[in-house]
Amino acid sequence: MVLYYSASGNTEYIARSLAKELNDDCTDLLERIKRQDRSRVFSKKPFVICLPVYVCEMPRFAADYLKRLPLRGNRRVYFVFTSGGYAGISGYLAKKITSRKKLLYMGHAEFKMPTNHIVSNAYPPTEHDECIRRISEAEKQVKQVAKDIRHGRRLRSRYVFLFEKLIALPFNAYWVRYKQPSKDFYTTDKCIGCGKCSRICPINNIHMENKRPVWEGPCAHCMGCILNCPFEAIEYGNITQNKEKYNIRKYIKKL
Numbered sequence: 001m002v003l004y005y006s007a008s009g010n011t012e013y014i015a016r017s018l019a020k021e022l023n024d025d026c027t028d029l030l031e032r033i034k035r036q037d038r039s040r041v042f043s044k045k046p047f048v049i050c051l052p053v054y055v056c057e058m059p060r061f062a063a064d065y066l067k068r069l070p071l072r073g074n075r076r077v078y079f080v081f082t083s084g085g086y087a088g089i090s091g092y093l094a095k096k097i098t099s100r101k102k103l104l105y106m107g108h109a110e111f112k113m114p115t116n117h118i119v120s121n122a123y124p125p126t127e128h129d130e131c132i133r134r135i136s137e138a139e140k141q142v143k144q145v146a147k148d149i150r151h152g153r154r155l156r157s158r159y160v161f162l163f164e165k166l167i168a169l170p171f172n173a174y175w176v177r178y179k180q181p182s183k184d185f186y187t188t189d190k191c192i193g194c195g196k197c198s199r200i201c202p203i204n205n206i207h208m209e210n211k212r213p214v215w216e217g218p219c220a221h222c223m224g225c226i227l228n229c230p231f232e233a234i235e236y237g238n239i240t241q242n243k244e245k246y247n248i249r250k251y252i253k254k255l
């Protein structure tokens, strides 16, 4: 069983491609995370959990959800991370979560995909040609990873060094606390009040008021709202106006 969360489609694309190669089921965790539905998930085949990387870690809301999600049936768990190039300590956290569940950690794979963090000037957007290159490289990597999983092999994971843990953990905590305000999101007059942003928010942070989204409380900065708006009507401060609203569906029509 392939399980995934994805905001702008990178992880969804990898998850679906892996499921196809493995001839296995593929489940989007979005609704489950939104409802905090922790009913058990059963799989005869190994679990393959696919997540994006947020500030050197797997998304905190996904990690918190997975910690309490009962996985039954097969005891082997693989992790797959998509990032703009640096997955940080995600593999280390994945191993920790799996061991606590008394399941067998089978390693993780890292896919370098176009970056979607458009509200931060720290991550420059990936150029169009580079997006195409990374997506096509990922297609080849999917086949290799699927082959390893099919043969029951551990994935050859990148080693996570101690210094990475020492830096990433406090950096992520600082970033999540101070650098992810939701108050800078707003809609332009292109907004028709369809509510997709609210439905897609994994932590239920957006509600509709007078047919307009209102962001409140802590935000995961997943980019789901801004990168899935059908009218590109959402902006963030003065950072996003002239930036392409990346979504893998602009590159892969069949997703």
Ligand SMILES: Cc1cc2nc3c(=O)[nH]c(=O)nc-3n(C[C@H](O)[C@H](O)[C@H](O)COP(=O)(O)O)c2cc1C
Pocket: 005, 006, 007, 008, 009, 010, 011, 012, 051, 052, 053, 054, 055, 056, 057, 082, 083, 084, 085, 086, 087, 088, 113, 114, 115, 116, 117, 220, 221, 222, 223
């Ligand atoms: C809040 C946030 C933080 C991110 N942090 C990192 C990072 O630390 N390293 C990195 O390489 N990419 C980072 N990225 C880029 C994403 O991991 C990458 O684009 C991912 O493939 C997006 O997956 P999705 O399309 O399935 O949502 C970050 C993106 C977001 C939204």
